[in-house]
Amino acid sequence: MNTATSTALPSGGLSAAPAAPLRQDATVIGLVGLAHASSHFSHLLLAPLFPIFMKEFGLSFAQMGFLTTVFFAISGIGQACAGFVVDRVGARPVLFGSIVCFMLAALSGFFAHGYAGLMLVAVFAGVGNAPFHPVDFTILNQRVSAPRLGYAFSVHGLTGNLGWALAPVFLMGFGSAFGHWRHGYLAAAVLYVLVLAVLVLNRAQLRSEVVVRAPDATRGNDLAFMKLPVVWWCFGFFFLSTMTLAVVQNFSASILQAVHGASFEAATATLTAYMVAGAVGMFIGGVVATRTPMHSDRVVAWCMTAGAALMALAATGWLGGAGTMAVLAVTGFAVGVGGPSRDMMIKKATPKGATGRVYGTVYSGLDLGFAVSPLIFGVFMDRGWYSATLLAAALVLLLSVGAALGVGRRTARP
Template sequence: MNSTATLALDPRAQARRDIGTISLIGLAHGCSHFFHMLLPPLFPQFIAEFGLTYSQLGLLVTVFFVISGIGQAMAGFVVDKVGARPVLFLAMSCFVLASIAAGMAGGFGGLVLAAALAGVGNSPFHPVDFTILNKRVSQPRLGHAFSVHGISGNLGWALAPVFSIGIAQATGNWRLAYLGTGLVAAIILALLFWQREAIDDRQGQWEHAAKAQPGATPEHPMAFLRLPSVWLCFSFFFWTTAALSAIQSFASPALQKMYGLPVSLTAYVVTGYMLSGAAGMVVGGFLVARVERLERSIAFAMALAATLLALTATGWLPPLAAAATAALAGFGTGLAGPSRDMLIKRAAPPGATGRVYGTVYSGLDVGFALAAPVFGALLDSGHAQAVFGGSALALCLGIASAGLVGLGLARRRLQSAA
């Protein structure tokens, strides 16, 4: 689905164009993941100032991802109709507003407003990003584009706790952290607008469009919903992000309760998990071009992550080893990332990429939305080990979903060959 309009460019010009587009979309995607973590790093401050429980804090995550999930499915249709770039600019503006709302929050209601605005901003990113990448990036670099896209997301997740907690601790005022997050979003928005030509999806063309037969009857816009692969990809995202939600929101307090580690250490386990994931995605970007049965590499990588999280859940490890093991589990989930994105690309029918990515990635939002209050309630009731054990189980269910997608694609290839 990469652009056929780029074929006239010489290799050096095409490389510069590809790198520019990949870099800008990676930066924007990193910002969206940074804003996934707008509120969770400062949960302890909200408990101290507003008297909230972990279950209530889990509901803030639910608000964010319910709005993001519904919006993401809708955004795919908007992107296919009006283009990706203007939707991206609107999303970044919502992040600025979310930061203002968080910084001015006077209680739970204000935090809900911040979560809602951030959810609206987050909703269009996957249909926007993958539409631009698939239209503008040449086929030889597309696997690496997916890798950079995933790495930037993990780096956004990793940076957010360090950024927010660092400002809050340095100034003694958690509200100033949200002045910082607002400035981050505003600066990136200004950069994207300045370099807007490099992310203009109108300059690209779907590969299938050049081959379309004149007078062919277009497929109904909702036809892709009949494909089992779409819903299996949705379920894959649901399970894997349910696991991620548990780690992002509650790994720190769970490690404190299970192993007696100080918050000054456990607060950065999520950062370690995301950095490990980024390293895994670097490796995964090279693997994706060399592996035909992508579901097998996904299964191996996620089984590795599940094993490490299950080991953490046992409570048998020395405290520092437990923190390191939980952080290293991110390598497995990161390793699966580029293969996951390419698997979805293969499952998507021509011309419906925005809609497919919007629908499939809304499984990510649903997983975050439902898992956060469940794991928060388990932590409130004293079952800290369930944060890690439940994450491992969810990853195993994700492996099953990816396997079924791979079987469907293999069956489709056999039918085409026949």
């Protein structure tokens, strides 16, 4: 494994791996995308089966919701810590360990006979999910040629969305095909074995450099990056923007049903349309990020502003049920276009030699946003403030624009 020596944290930038053949870059991007899809798949190992668990094990909505809170709490705390491990030992062994945790989570689901078994699923999945952003971006930033990084970030976001889309269909499909929901978990465990096999067979493409500190370096240097204001501006951006995404994922279907009388199928289809439109936006956003790498913060700001405006329009209800659903779907597209530029923005803010630590800390804001948002906006929903929930989510997304511009001001070069 190659090493590099570092005693300080130079300013970040857009430097990446030297130019490499397209096939080599494509292989790295594909492998990391496969791993990222498996991570997002783990987010939904439990939620699609909540109604079944409530009926079979006699559990409440509160108990089900707590499983999700446990998952994201472990993932968020673990993500910040995992960045240090990635910088010390490399991304590859941490990645392999994460896939093993997902296998254990799926097997825990297969053997679960009550709440304790489901809690094991949440714990193992949370531990496995924690290292993914520092792992993924360490590999991409080190091994993908700079001119192709925008496309790499685009594919990374796309595969994450595909993992979300696949999980419910996969678990319910195999459960129905073999007569019991447990078989969905068994099939998921087999799927993770296959993913691990592919990654191990192509392990040479996943090697990352480890930064070795000089003998006179102090332990405090590991935390020097936390003194950089730009890191916390990045954290704030992820926290705020993810709070809005959590509202869409958790409450949009219920809002459409309550306010516009939409059917369950139509409301759920709107959420699917949001995710699909977001994926299309990420594809286009890859081109945008590649062509405007030095203005990534402005691209993000414009996209989030457009998304906030569209969501606020949906909150008014002026367009009726069908119009509101269409506007929500387009919101996903606007936010999706900004995704690759968002990752480029974080790269510019990352000091050399601290990729794992910075990405781990910054992306833990994503987990925190997912954990906190349902607690806050759930109160809105319980009080019947459905339109206000969407409007508040739009305002939070607009606040993230300020955070993105704050990052840009601190990474601007003469």
